[in-house]
Amino acid sequence: MKLSIKNLSKTYSNGVQALKNVSLEIETGMFGLLGPNGAGKSSLMRTIATLQDADEGSITFDGINVLQQKEEVRKILGYLPQEFGVYPKVSAVDLLDHLAVLKGITNKSERKEVVAALLHKTNLYDVRKKHLSGYSGGMKQRFGIAQALLANPKLIIVDEPTAGLDPAERNRFHNLLSELGENTVVILSTHIVDDVKELCTDMAIINKGEVLLKGNPLEAIDSISGKVWRKRVEKSEIYEYKSNYNVISDRMIAGKPEIHVYADSLPGEGFEAVEATLEDVYFSQIFGLKQKLEQEAASETL
Structure with a gap:
């Protein structure tokens, strides 16, 4: 497929x-x-x-x-959107049974088996009779997956x-x-x-x-291996570093900023190589698009 x-x-x-x-x-x-x-x-x-x-x-x-x-x-299709609604006063087993009917599972005994299997699969069987309003966020997400798996x-x-x-x-x-x-x-x-x-x-x-x-995520990480550098800096220096280096991310470590810079070689004094992660791949791509858009905007104003 x-x-x-x-x-x-x-x-x-x-x-x-x-x-x-x-x-x-x-x-x-x-x-x-x-x-x-x-x-x-x-x-x-x-x-x-x-x-x-x-x-x-x-x-x-x-x-x-x-x-x-x-x-x-x-x-x-099974679909779990970012935000989905449930009937708060209905139990998980009753709502899943109703949704199964809408999915075309009309045979009652077959539907009962499917609903029970999905509640077991999502670890909700023991709370199947509880109203959905009493479910935690994680339980509601698991119920969302259960309804998404109806009809295989x-x-x-x-x-x-x-x-x-x-x-x-x-x-x-x-x-x-x-x-x-x-x-x-x-x-x-x-x-x-x-x-x-x-x-x-x-x-x-x-x-x-x-x-x-x-x-592949691992291949994406390999593609930037040896090109990510880090440095602990002062808060007052962040803007200057972002102006002069390809800073792809910054975060607070023990109350002090640490920046990651993308560069083919050692970018400057005080930097050290760091093992690349998928987060570095992600930020390098987002940063690259930001640079591209800024360059395009600047050329349009000329």
């Missing part, structure tokens, strides 16, 4: 261009779509999920024209699934997603770099509606 996205573009009525000529080939397994908030990730997910139309381009999956055969897509989908889309979860719930969710990716195309859209590093064998970085990089 393969999801093929070619030259996809989308501009909203307010003039915001959410997607700019996006092309991706996504095979069976876990695929990470990484980018900051507002990068275009949700717009792409919503388009694949048939919730909005594209202006240009095409999407095909397992012989289905996604943009034209929407009902066929919905039969084999071939394509699963999860949009920012671990945002706001505590470490224990995040680990449970990771284990569940890893299991799903063994025989299904699973697209994980997130701004959390560690989620992609820990779960995905293939990924893309997207920002401002453009695909900046696509490939």
